[in-house]
Amino acid sequence: MSELNLLKSLDYSVLQQCMHCGMCLPTCPTYDETKFERSSPRGRIRLMREVADGRLDVTETFAEEMSYCLGCLACTTACPAGVDYGTLLENARGEVERRGVIGGPARRLFRWANLSVLFRHPRLMRAVGRSLWLYQKLGVQSALRKLGVMKLLPQQLRVMEAATPTVVAPFSNARIKRIEMPAAPAKYRVALLTGCVQDLLFSPINRATADVLLANGCEVVTPRLQYCCGSLHAHNGELELARDLARKNLDLYDVEKFDAIISNAGGCGSHLKKYAELLHHDSQYHARAVAWDRKVRDVSEWLVEIGCRAPQSAAGGVRVTYDASCHLLHGQKIAAQPLALLKLLPGVDLVPLAESDWCCGSAGVYSITQPEQSAKLLGRKLEHIAATGASVLASGNPGCLMQIENGMRRDPRLAHVRACHPVELLAEAYRREASRIGPGGAE
């Protein structure tokens, strides 16, 4: 079995590269919480190295520590040595899964249902999404909540139920045509990734993304049915499933025909840009994955690159604040672009958010696997949002939007604050502009 040890299969110098300087410690939310070395990036890397060296077994404690890590990658931004913590963590989690050290049958069923079934089958996902939507629309959810039936659910499911986001139908396939052309002759041709969660819960963001791209001279190609990018799988140690999804997605596009492949979800984007690494040993797909990686852009990155046009219409006196999604900021190193887009909006008062670079506790499935720590981080985030006095919170990742929106809804100070993606604000401004300047010309 030891030959298969995923941590051993890594290039050892990746593990060795951490030179224990501790520069990453102050940026790590889990170290901040416990002050225990093993809950720090440096400590976790040391544990991985001990496992790779065969000095430590993959124990339950090891597994818990890997699961306690948010995967927020703040440590990689802080690390001057350039340690690739994300890859190390994926492999460590992969090793934990492979060895099956944690989790009874319930955890396995849950993981299987989500990672192996739901997130791998977009049609099924939409079907589940549709019934979830109906269930919410018809008020069954609130009736059941009132009856207290939810208390009968096992703890993890209960947390999940409480956090069940509101599904927004219709989905992207009904909102966005397969090919849409801008009004003026197209300057660029881009593919739009509509995501899976994004598609279920935030399909208006997808529509807004398409609109903003169109307004900036892009022809937008959106395949009707897309696969989950596989980031949840990779981040949770299911590397084979992640590879399978990556191949399926690569099959959908003729990469050479596009100037860019646009993602509007920070978490997905950071994974989508690493297909080549994921498919490193796949002789059939690797070359295509390399080409793909070069074209994937976060929507804000792309818009800034092509010189996004400032909308003319003023919204007037709106105070907006921006929360950096971890995977956009630390994973993709995209810090300035979303802010640059927000600054283009006329009449918007952009106020800084304290600790905007600090995780909100959403972190993929973290709010389900580590509800306590997740809630603490969310509370901290809400405090900072309240301090800004903003009425709009913008962020570039559906997971974060879901988590923060969920928290704000239950917080009387913040119940009125709107959570949205920066491109939604841009799209709205363009729309206002179109309706004012209209075919008649003047306002």
Add this chain to the structure above:
Amino acid sequence: MSQTVVSLAEELAQELGVDRVLTAAEDLAVYAYDGTAALRQNPACVVFPLTTAEVAFCVQTARRHRAPIVTRGSGTGLSGGSVPMEGALVVCLNRMDRIIELDPRNLTIEVEAGCITQTIDETAGKHGLFYPPDPGSRKISTIGGNVAENSGGLRGLKYGVTRDYVMGLEAVLASGEVVWLGNKCVKDVAGYNLRDLFVGSEGTLGIVTRVLLKLVPLPQARKTMLASYTTLEAAGETVSNIIAAKIIPCTLEFLDQQTIRCVEDFAHVGLPTEAAAVLIMETDGHPHVVAEEAAAMAAIASACGAISVRTAADDAEANKLLSARRAAFSALARVRPTTILEDVTVPRSELAGMVAFIAASAAKHGLQIGTFGHMGDGNLHPTYLTDERNADEMHRVELSLAEIVDRTLAVGGTITGEHGVGLAKKPYLKQQLGDNSYQLLKLVKGALDPDGLLNPGKIFE
């Protein structure tokens, strides 16, 4: 686990609770190291006291079990000071991190030993005050660790080192007794200065639990500049000439090309990656003086052959430049898997020659090296970029290190300017001090810790 370890841990847990006493294999593995990656030894147990009384209890308990004690802050030390010895109890102070009192009338701040260095400066800043010592690790190092190592930093040239700011401290002795040394008086000559004895004692004389620090007024203005050179010697000469011109800037930091490239790779602050060396220079104080000194320094740099001298436009840019410099050591780890850092200081008149000697020694042994340092203090950090798995290469590193140490001592320098002796430097201490002084040090240690309980195996062979 041996019987004594079990009962030591049990006794501690009974008093402090199981959450604050760690014995799991996973925990021991991560308290085996500090910032010196090559040294490693698992302790027997790790404990997190929250008060001085609890620290004293830990010492007394360890005493009864004859367990060696290693005090630990954040483990960023670079001489192996907090690397445990076998069977040791690690007393980790990082949770004792309260600010106890900021006294603006006496310009002092009293903090617990686990307080993070940067937090102290930021707290002082809110009152228009300033805590100058700023080791590169200031974001995470603890003041206890700074006191124990007498840490220097980027501003050491003008403001001095940690010792110059410690007015008083509380320590738990090897006997378990608690002492306060020093006070808020600017002048005090009552008895031996034992306070200073504890500063730089590397956890071998007592566990520091509280520190009373001197603060200074926040300088009104500062100017930060970046000078680039085509030769190492020209940078060295600039430093010598600035000092000779009787200017004491607050910062004169040196980076060689290897270091510039690694730092730029990480921080993207626009360092000139083709330059053979750069100096980061900063002057602070009254706006007039700052303007004058900055102009004079820029002129000296140009006269010494700097190809460009750039001034940071604002505080944000200056801070970026300085934090980039603070990342130098860690950034060098980008090149090869193992980085081995030296910490030699020479009289400033010897700097240019020393820089050249280091480069030549590395070349002679076929080694890759990056050199940076607090050049204004004469404190250099030549850093070998190696792979610990290559035995032959490691042997050559040793040869080169010994050469550098010999040369340092020959020109009247010291084997460590700020990181301490710890495990890494103990073979050289006697060489520097000579027999008599070395024995005197041992006498002091024997008087305060007769049973050799506190951080045994450090400093002395």
